[in-house]
Amino acid sequence: MLTVEHVTKTLSGRTILRDVNLTFDRGVYGLLAPNGAGKTTLIRLLATLLFPDSGTIRLDGEDITAMGERYRARLGYLPQDFGYYPGYTPRRFLRYLAALQGLTRTRADERIDTLLDMVGLADVADRRLRTFSGGMIQRVGIAQALINDPDLLVLDEPTVGLDPRERVRFRNIIHELASTCIVILSTHIVSDLETIADRIVMLRDGTVLRDDTPAAIRAELDGRIWQVPVSTPLDAGRTLLGEVQVGGETRLRIHCAARPGLAPSDAGLPPDAVPVPPSLEDAFLLAYGD
Numbered sequence: 001m002l003t004v005e006h007v008t009k010t011l012s013g014r015t016i017l018r019d020v021n022l023t024f025d026r027g028v029y030g031l032l033a034p035n036g037a038g039k040t041t042l043i044r045l046l047a048t049l050l051f052p053d054s055g056t057i058r059l060d061g062e063d064i065t066a067m068g069e070r071y072r073a074r075l076g077y078l079p080q081d082f083g084y085y086p087g088y089t090p091r092r093f094l095r096y097l098a099a100l101q102g103l104t105r106t107r108a109d110e111r112i113d114t115l116l117d118m119v120g121l122a123d124v125a126d127r128r129l130r131t132f133s134g135g136m137i138q139r140v141g142i143a144q145a146l147i148n149d150p151d152l153l154v155l156d157e158p159t160v161g162l163d164p165r166e167r168v169r170f171r172n173i174i175h176e177l178a179s180t181c182i183v184i185l186s187t188h189i190v191s192d193l194e195t196i197a198d199r200i201v202m203l204r205d206g207t208v209l210r211d212d213t214p215a216a217i218r219a220e221l222d223g224r225i226w227q228v229p230v231s232t233p234l235d236a237g238r239t240l241l242g243e244v245q246v247g248g249e250t251r252l253r254i255h256c257a258a259r260p261g262l263a264p265s266d267a268g269l270p271p272d273a274v275p276v277p278p279s280l281e282d283a284f285l286l287a288y289g290d
Helices: 039-046 090-101 107-118 136-143 162-178 190-196 214-219 278-289
Strands: 002-010 016-022 026-033 052-060 075-078 150-157 181-186 198-203 207-212 225-228 238-247 249-256
Touching: 016 198, 016 207, 026 039, 026 190, 039 136, 039 150, 039 181, 052 225, 075 136, 090 107, 090 136, 090 238, 107 136, 136 150, 136 162, 162 181, 162 190, 190 278, 198 214, 198 225, 198 278, 207 214, 214 278
Parallel strands: 026 181, 026 198, 075 150, 150 181
Antiparallel strands: 002 016, 002 052, 198 207, 225 249, 238 249
16 A cells, blocks of 8 residues: 655745645556646655655555665656667667566566567567657557566556557556556546546645546536537536537537536526536546636
8 A cells, every 4th residue: 555644845946745645555546637736746756756845655554765675676667758778679678677676587588578468569579669659669668667567556648659559558458457556647638547547636736636536526527517509608607628529510518507407498508408428527627627
């Protein structure tokens, strides 16, 4: 179990995180926040690239700062931009990282073969990284984060550069890991979290805004999300969330503050307004506004 206890962090005179308390157990946790809300700072604290000004982060009850290398040996980390050697092949690069982790050559080669197959790079394992696309490089990054078979996996924007097929592969990998590992990931692709996260942590102004399941967050919007004609006025109590195509027609997706369960006319909406299931993206937009 990983716990964040009353953690505060100030950078350049600005308090980025303020008295943050969180608990992570096995499963997938999604971090959601707009830029500047403290998400990346929290990720860097968990990766021991930064340290709290006050408060403590503990793994299984032990302060991770005091654990030092023992903590990092149990940690897998993928930053937004990870460093690699363009002249290396994926196999050579992962062997290098395995050596830094203290794996034997035999154990390393077994682990590397497994990981390259897992991320769909087995057939290009001996091609130089300089020839890879951005999505392929990102898959190498996912593999390097798993090289030491970590108990805690921290991923910062892991699906950047991945095409839809690669994102499906990534979600399947995370599902497999979640039964034995704590997975904490941040992403701006809210739909990725909606399908794989057991819990969502939302930050605002350096504090925890929400810490709940995706289902519970969506449930608060039940009966309040509508698809309406584009001519519908956005009066007080109505928030535009986006546009959708329905049967070749553009319609607005809105949040209506009227009591759930009302007929469109009773909610002040056009007769052909249709209530639709809420999404995590709806919750994000409403929580942070524009």
